[in-house]
Amino acid sequence: MVKQKYLDKAEVLIEALPYIQRFNRKIVVIKYGGSAMLDQELKANVIKDAVLLKLVGFKPIIVHGGGKEISRWVNKVGMEPRFVNGLRVTDKDTMEIAEMVLAKVNKELVTLVESLGVDAVGISGKDGGLLKCTKKLSNGEDIGYVGEIQEVNPRILHELLEQDFLPIIFPVGYDENYDSYNINADDAACAIAEAVHAEKLAFLSDIEGVYKDQNDPESLISELHIHEAEKLISDGYVGGGMIPKLKNCIDAIEHGVNRVHILDGRIPHSLLLEIFTNKGIGTAILREDGEKYYDEHA
Template identity: 45%
Template structure:
């Protein structure tokens, strides 16, 4: 959501869902905004297998940008549109407990979701508030981790028993041929995804095949 008009449109739809009785929870990342601030500080963004390489300095910037800026900007837009939003990160109320990825030697402080405790979310959604969750969390020792927002959204949805998971992205969807926009798969099941993995047509964005499968179940 790089354009203000697009942000306003998405927020308007979100508020409409809330007004008609649905109880949305918004989970967000903020890759472009993070890249912008890294470049302002003369730090080159690095990626490994679709995930951001996050050293200690980058982790500090990720937390500041996602929790302190992107999250509060979204909360402000939702409130302005007539709903009541509450900004959170995975650290608040022990909402998300993180753990390092198996290949942390390459990725640094990139984490996975160890568990989700939705206790803090229940009274918010029950009272008609819209939780806005930044995909940053900490482990048992308080170390902060940057977690893929799609993964966080799926885990939070599962913990809440959500009826639907909606992913907003800047790509058309799953393409059978990444170079052919006309090869968009409008519907796919687990068997189809496994076939794409076996044929090496799936790459980037997810660190493991199991996360991809879990993300679309």
């Protein structure tokens, strides 16, 4: 007789069937950042999830930041960090290092995907004119080469997806003078998801999701229609870094993305579980007419 554990394995695969079918050939933009970038095992897991999605018929695009690695290199070359309103000033030199570090991280991710037998191509927002931006001010003050996206030219992404490559993007673009700008990775993921008409956008970071009560770890909300998300902001329920994240979610959905997921990248395979089970891992934001379908929280 075949052992039970093997039969159980088959069942898990069969359970994935409706999810694979539902999102077949759909684009999923994965914003990858936070601690999951530092831990080698978590990193390997995220990449495996993305590769699995690709192999079962999704079209994943990874957008990543550089996180703490940039700071480490700024120090390494002995540069003096400057801050305005608590925000890092990105002068020419910092910009140069940021681009170099992001490119390095990019090639690491490309290599991880390649090691799993799938062809990845790592590009920046400059390649193929993907991201065009202008200078972003912080409360009206110039904090250097920090860019705000003005235009996304997704042609290179469509070509790469069409030819079965997995695109991995780091968010550096240029302005009309062809100067380099660092772009917030969440913003880039959001703008790209909109431009390619993604079915899903998933933010993998150190946030577990949205809580009804910040102090009650049991109160994580599995699904939110956008008006509920807007209400959470206007009622002052959420704060800090969650506000721009939620605003990005709402913006993406208003521009045609079907479902946006805030996921804890520290949980192994959170991306896979969110997509392949009807249990919520983090918080999903959905269109007003989107159907809630999580049974319970995983």
